[in-house]
Amino acid sequence: MKLIKLSVVVPVRDAESYVGDALASLARNARRDFEFIVVDDGSADATGQIVEDFCRDLPGLVVVRNDAPVGLADARNLGISLASGRYLTFMDGDDWLAPGYLGDLVGAIERLDCDFVRVDHVQAEGRKRTIHRAPLATREVVLKPRDHILPDHARTMVDYPYAWAGIYRRDLGDLLTFPGHLHTAEDRPWIWRLHRDAGSFAVVSLAGLFYRRMVAGSLTQTGDARQLHFFDAFDLVFADLEEEFMPKAVRTFRALLAHHLELGERLSPELRARFEERGATTLRRFPADLLAGTALDPERDQILLDLLDRR
Numbered sequence: 414m415k416l417i418k419l420s421v422v423v424p425v426r427d428a429e430s431y432v433g434d435a436l437a438s439l440a441r442n443a444r445r446d447f448e449f450i451v452v453d454d455g456s457a458d459a460t461g462q463i464v465e466d467f468c469r470d471l472p473g474l475v476v477v478r479n480d481a482p483v484g485l486a487d488a489r490n491l492g493i494s495l496a497s498g499r500y501l502t503f504m505d506g507d508d509w510l511a512p513g514y515l516g517d518l519v520g521a522i523e524r525l526d527c528d529f530v531r532v533d534h535v536q537a538e539g540r541k542r543t544i545h546r547a548p549l550a551t552r553e554v555v556l557k558p559r560d561h562i563l564p565d566h567a568r569t570m571v572d573y574p575y576a577w578a579g580i581y582r583r584d585l586g587d588l589l590t591f592p593g594h595l596h597t598a599e600d601r602p603w604i605w606r607l608h609r610d611a612g613s614f615a616v617v618s619l620a621g622l623f624y625r626r627m628v629a630g631s632l633t634q635t636g637d638a639r640q641l642h643f644f645d646a647f648d649l650v651f652a653d654l655e656e657e658f659m660p661k662a663v664r665t666f667r668a669l670l671a672h673h674l675e676l677g678e679r680l681s682p683e684l685r686a687r688f689e690e691r692g693a694t695t696l697r698r699f700p701a702d703l704l705a706g707t708a709l710d711p712e713r714d715q716i717l718l719d720l721l722d723r724r
Contacts, residue, residue: 417473418446418499419519420583422492424485425506426454429463431625436467436474438509447515448473450492451506455482460506486591486599489576493589501589503577507625514621518580527555527613529581531570533620538627545624547573549616556615558608565661565707570616571608572665574600577622585611596639598646605650605662638684643673644691663699664707670696671713674720693720 421439425432439449449471453461455478464476477491489503500522504510522530536543548568549561561570581589588607591599608614647666654662670692677685696704696717708714 416446416499417448417497418444419448419515419580420492420496420498420501421447421449421504421515422452422489422496422501423449423504423506424452424454424488424492425456425460425464426482426488427456427458427460428506429456429459431507432460432463433467434509435504435506436464436471438511439504440467440471441512442510442515443472444516445472448475448496448498450475450477450495452488452492453478454484454488455479484593484596486595487593490590490593496583498583500580501583502580504622505577505624508577509623509625511621511623514619517619517621521615521617521619522580522582525553525555525615525617527615528558528585528611529579529607529614531573531579531614531616532622533618534575534578534622534624535620537623537625542623544620547578547616552616552618554615555613558611558614561614562605562608562658563661565664569661571604571661574604575624576600576603577624592646592649595642595646598643601646602649605654609655609658638687640673640680640684641688641691643669644695647695660703660707663703664709666695667704667707667717668709668713670720671709671716674716689720689723693723696721 423435423439425435428435436451451464451474453464453476461478468474468476475495477495479488479491493501500519502515502518518530518532521532531547533544533546536545547570549570558570563569583589588610591603647662650662650666651659673688674692677688680688
């Protein structure tokens with residue numbers, strides 16, 4: 414019986430322009446003890462055929478298909494449920510990996526012997542490449558995840574939510590599953606829960622995943638009703654949150670809300686009105702002193718004050 418060291422979960426939908434590059438990069442990382450679980454989430458283009466064509470060239474490839482799209486979170490959860498590796502990582506179907514990256518990722522978590530390891534990544538926009546660092550400067554040291562949620566006024570590890578920027582012990586179990594009803598921002602409650610409840614983690618200086626930005630059809634570029642799931646995601650973050658962490662969560666919510674409002678032209682007038690109403694309602698849930706203590710900067714604070722005045 415072959416023992417699987419690493420399971421790579423790859424949800425993909427309507428990515429015929431990119432999925433070949435993604436799978437070719439996996440082939441350059443393949444090992445006999447790796448498996449690659451591709452979840453075709455109801456693609457309506459040639460994605461499924463391209464994935465099937467790789468069955469000959471990518472050892473360890475497992476392909477499952479949803480007849481109708483269920484969203485990124487549930488597609489990932491399906492892949493997790495099928496995984497058999499000791500460790501687990503993720504890749505999206507429009508991204509790609511440097512050769513040897515997965516072996517280095519496994520080497521890091523085996524060397525450090527912790528629950529999960531977080532890494533840097535490369536942002537790719539056209540021909541431009543930019544390394545984005547995980548927020549924690551301390552590297553190659555095993556730490557307690559709860560100790561790196563704060564301070565509230567600085568960028569910390571819960572502000573770096575990308576599931577694919579790391580490797581995780583599969584026996585973390587439910588800590589690795591995503592809130593399935595969310596179609597965007599599902600990684601926000603996921604990263605908060607991981608840092609609140611896991612026992613140990615580390616950050617290493619490894620940047621081998623290339624995150625493709627500005628992809629047409631991605632939720633960052635789409636202004637439909639799924640954008641309202643941003644509020645549902647933060648409702649999960651706030652639920653049963655320890656008092657010590659509330660200022661951090663509120664500050665993060667306020668910063669992201671201001672950002673979304675700055676991009677409001679991508680929403681229809683009706684959807685923008687709904688978005689603004691949800692934003693104002695959420696802000697009013699918090700005590701005035703908490704809002705005052707989580708001020709951002711004059712420009713963004715004014716955006717949020719204007720929102721409350723309008724609503």
